[in-house]
Amino acid sequence: MKLEVSREISTSRYFDIPPSELRNFNFTAFPNLTRLELSGLELEGTIPSEISTLTKLMYLDLSSNYLEGVIPSTLGQLKCLVQLSLDSNNLEGPIPKGLGYLKHLEQLTLSNNSLNGSIPSTFGQLEYLESLSLDSNNIDGPIPIEFENLVHLKALDLSHNKVSGVIPYGIGQLPKLSTLDISNNGLEGPIPFGILNHCSFVQLSNNFLSGHIPSQIGNLSYLDLSNNSLSGSIPEGLHSVQYLNMSYNSFVPDMHFCGFPSTDCVFCPLQREHGFEEGRKNGDLFSIWNFDGKIAFKDIIKATEDFDIRYCIGTGAYGSVYKAQLPSGRIVALKKLHNRESENPSFYKSFSNEVKILTEIRHRNIIRLYAIDEEAQELNWNKRVNIIKGTAFALNHMHHHCTPPIVHRDVTSTNVLLSSNLEACLSDFGTAKILSSDSSNQTLLAGTPGYIAPELAYSTSVTTKCDVYSFGVVTLETIMGEHPKELLSDMSKPSAPKIMLKDILDSRIPLPFLRKDMRDIMLVVTLALACLHPNPKLRPSMQDIANELLFSKSPLLWHFDGISIHQLVNQEIYAIGKN
Structure with missing residues (x-):
């Protein structure tokens, strides 16, 4: 009724x-x-x-x-x-x-x-x-x-x-x-x-x-038992589970385990040695982090049709990433070194370090490589804000919860991947820099143009504020649906035109209707603009950003249609309830 x-x-x-x-x-x-x-x-x-x-x-x-x-x-x-x-x-x-x-x-x-x-x-x-x-x-x-x-x-x-x-x-x-x-x-x-x-x-x-x-x-269609103290053998019935994660337990491999993707099961990863399975194809070295020795290199060659360009979903400074479906049905992203890097010991060491970092960091927003979500452009405002939050928490985790702390130096939209539940995650640590208290952290310029902090153009000093700048660019790109290069260029002009917030939002989805979405968009754009301050010392830390995203309850001070970018640049941000 x-x-x-x-x-x-x-x-x-x-x-x-x-x-x-x-x-x-x-x-x-x-x-x-x-x-x-x-x-x-x-x-x-x-x-x-x-x-x-x-x-x-x-x-x-x-x-x-x-x-x-x-x-x-x-x-x-x-x-x-x-x-x-x-x-x-x-x-x-x-x-x-x-x-x-x-x-x-x-x-x-x-x-x-x-x-x-x-x-x-x-x-x-x-x-x-x-x-x-x-x-x-x-x-x-x-x-x-x-x-x-x-x-x-x-x-x-x-x-x-x-x-x-x-x-x-x-x-x-x-x-x-x-x-x-x-x-x-x-x-x-x-x-x-x-x-x-x-x-x-x-x-x-x-x-x-x-x-x-x-x-x-x-x-069962989804089962996650990771990060527990489970032991014994793995039931054969789990073969049919569409999503399965049993990593970071103490299972005993047996005859049934050979049918499971190695990414699903990790046996005491901090206590046993991991091996590389190596293969050469046309002079290129391809390495895969291998836990059980059951992934065959021939399956990778077949899944990517010998690394055909049609399967390439991104190219970085020293490697390309390919999307492939393994015989188990698991869709993964595979990284392959370029020809020139495969013979270079220093590049191979960097690749090994990348794999090591991705394997040892245990955080929900820092993951093994997954397939990039091709429907990202259809996400609503709430999900886009969640992507931004996931990226911020991942960077904050690296800066404050890893020992020693890590600077990514190549935070780009292509390096922000989405897991199956639409949480944002960071991957591709190829240009990651481990900060040491007894070093000057000098390094060669590395990173993708348009995302790296401007001070790296005239300085070789790498700090966590470089990640903060890149986060600001990625945040604006997520909100705008495109790289914010024109916006950044207009803002840098002495007589910058008046730019309205509503005019920079991704036009493929409707303007926000709920006040909560309006407030969230205003907050993340304000944070992004603060991250892009030309003076690194005046940028917030990733901890500050994470706190703002978690605790800030700043009200919607203006009518949404009347908010300008200039107002947000001068808007004071604050977090409530940090305790």
């Missing part, structure tokens, strides 16, 4: 609701309200307890705002609620156990906040619950054993928290569970029997799981 408009208030129906605090909402004027959707309105302040007076409310969506404080326990009085979405705010404190008394609830989304404490055991009483998302918070404690009662649950996401203990056996027995993501936590113990049999998408990476992989495998 269609709900009357008078009983609904929803931004999806193009209501023009100005940003304000939710406490200004007159709840008593809408006693029959059944749907309240105020997503992406830049609402501030706390969630007022008076919202519980809307006793007929079935759908409540306050996501993607700036709401802070705790979740009111009075929300447990909204007995008719079917859907509750409070994700992507600044909420903190524990999750009220009263939410477990909303017996009609089918979808509960509290992700991307700062919630802490444990998951209420009362959630086991939500018998009609189909989707539960608590990811990206500070939740600790165990997964309630009462979850075994959620017989209608289809999707469970507890990832990126501090959840500990073992995975309850009952999780593997839930008959409708198809999507399970409990990665990036502190879970230990074995994988319960049944999880790999009932679910189609399973993400268990970055925990402390141990024991063997259950032998019974169902209709």
Whole structure:
């Protein structure tokens, strides 16, 4: 039955609701309200307890705002609620156990906040619950054993928290569970029997799981068990899994392992030696980082038709990258040295160092080479911003979390690849420079024109601020859909013309409609322009940029159509809540 408009208030129906605090909402004027959707309105302040007076409310969506404080326990009085979405705010404190008394609830989304404490055991009483998302918070404690009662649950996401203990056996027995993501936590113990049999998408990476992989495998399409302490043999049933990652465990290779791509399985990579499989074709040396000796060079030759130019997806300073599909069905990017470099020991050493770096760095935004996403030009604004964030976090990881720190020196759009879940990742470390405290870090000029910092034209000193400049160029290129060379040229003129922000955006996709997208675009362009400052010392660090992307809640100060590039150049950027 269609709900009357008078009983609904929803931004999806193009209501023009100005940003304000939710406490200004007159709840008593809408006693029959059944749907309240105020997503992406830049609402501030706390969630007022008076919202519980809307006793007929079935759908409540306050996501993607700036709401802070705790979740009111009075929300447990909204007995008719079917859907509750409070994700992507600044909420903190524990999750009220009263939410477990909303017996009609089918979808509960509290992700991307700062919630802490444990998951209420009362959630086991939500018998009609189909989707539960608590990811990206500070939740600790165990997964309630009462979850075994959620017989209608289809999707469970507890990832990126501090959840500990073992995975309850009952999780593997839930008959409708198809999507399970409990990665990036502190879970230990074995994988319960049944999880790999009932679910189609399973993400268990970055925990402390141990024991063997259950032998019974169902209709799995995605499985990530990487970065755990799993051991034993690998079930033959995993051959049919479309996406499979079992790296950084302690599996024992056996007769079944030979059918798996070597990129899927790494056996104690920090404790065993890796070998190169080398081949020469027409005088060129082609090297592949090889973990198990099962990838045949003849398969690579066949997949690329002897490195035909049709398979080439990029050419760098000393090598070309080819896209190929291996016999296993895995699509990979293969790097091959140029003729002149294959006989040069220094270039070969650089190539070896590149492979070593890509193998040893463990970060979700720094990956092995994958195929470039050919649909990147179709991405919406939200996904483009996520690409920029991924690139920033990868560079920040290299600068601050690698020992010694690394400067990439060739951050370009072609070296920013996309993984299958549209996260941006850095690869191609051929011109990477490892910074040493006892060296002057002098080096020959290297990098792609149009991306390298201008100071490298007159100085051989390499610093992390060179990466910052390149990041600024790539960010503008992602937003504009083309290299920003004309924009940079116009901005450098003494009497620069007035350039409007809306006029530089990629014209292939519509201008942003949601305020959140407008604010995000303004923020990333402001950051990009700050990265392009001619004085390296006045550029922000990648840590500053990462903090801005994570924490900045700067308001949309001007009407979006009236924002100029000059205003953004002079806009002060700041991060809130860095702690």
